[in-house]
Amino acid sequence: MWEKFIKNKYSVLLLIVYVIALYVILNKVVVPFVLNMTGSEFFTGDSSEGGEAAQVHNERTAMALLQCNGFVRDKYDEDTVLVFDDKAHQSWDIGFGRFLIKSRVMVTEPGEAAVRQQYVCELKHTGGDLADHDNWKLTGLSVTDVAATQ
Template sequence: MRRNISLLLLVLFIVGLYVLQNKGVTPFVMKVLESDLFDMKEEEEEQLGKVKTPRTDFAYLHCKAAMLEDHVVPENSEFLDDKYEAWALGGRNYILRSEVLVDSPQGRIAQKFVCKLRMTGDDQANPDDWSILGTELNPADGGE
């Protein structure tokens, strides 16, 4: 008798969980997914991958300023602005790559630099609305 009651309670418990899942949990999760909670604002949607936009132009300017400010490159370095490449990673994150001419004992040499940054505010021209996540300087012949 006790075994039959335990088996009946087990079956009722499993059926109850199934009903709770289908009538309560799943509809709630679907409503959350269909809501605007996970949608990006229309003005924030942008092409991912290699891009060149006014925002990446500002990102490049802020990256150059940060590299000079952090003394990654000397102050008399010449940035080759026409050679910069930018990739949008989504979530207002960008990677920029370009070349800079740096004085050395062998003369002026080209070096590649990479900068990763994120736009944290709404004004792309304001340096305070950008966060530099990292910079790196490498010899130009170090490979692509």
Template structure:
């Protein structure tokens, strides 16, 4: 059984000693302390935090090995994305890819985002449009041929019936 206990506000013991913060705010040095804290934060930011961030940013932590050597593989990304969509949807004789309508964005260092659509026919012959977005990465691999499927990795695929 749950019981509820009500406490009147007058029964709560009042704080006999004001807190350190309230004393500080009421003191005549509060303006001086505010200025000192702001100056201290400024010095901490410029002398400690910013140099640390610049050191980390200039290090090799965020560097990736270049696998593209200046090549634009947008068309290859679209082609391989079609292969991944075909694998996901199944039977190749029931889907039709369009040659136009592909939108490809090169994200960074071999990563591409491909957006397009495909037409799928069901068992009754009815056609339905499926929009897809494919996040694909050219890894290069041991074989430098960009047409080989083993050199591409699917990082994400979304299919939506339109």
């Protein structure tokens, strides 16, 4: 009966070697990698800083908006005039000190027409005073033109 399944006398030995190799790779490579990833700062944090699925407007998101405006300001020269539209912003507290801010800014380069731009900013509060710019880490920023004014 076994002769039908075993076509080569080394087939069983190779099967055993493959199973052992897969077991070793799983335990020495895959599991440590997964444990390392789940233990990273992306998956951990203070449970009291849990996020919200809906838009949030509170003191923490207001500070995140101010910090995001600072990061947007850092993208431009000192001669550029920026007017932020802070009343029409959208903000989300996505948990563990991370915030997502969407807002608009009017950008006027010297000698050029004003351009309205929309930006989306992802920030992480690293701890400490909310008002301190050094306690925030920019994890993503996208700025796009919306419309030009004459």
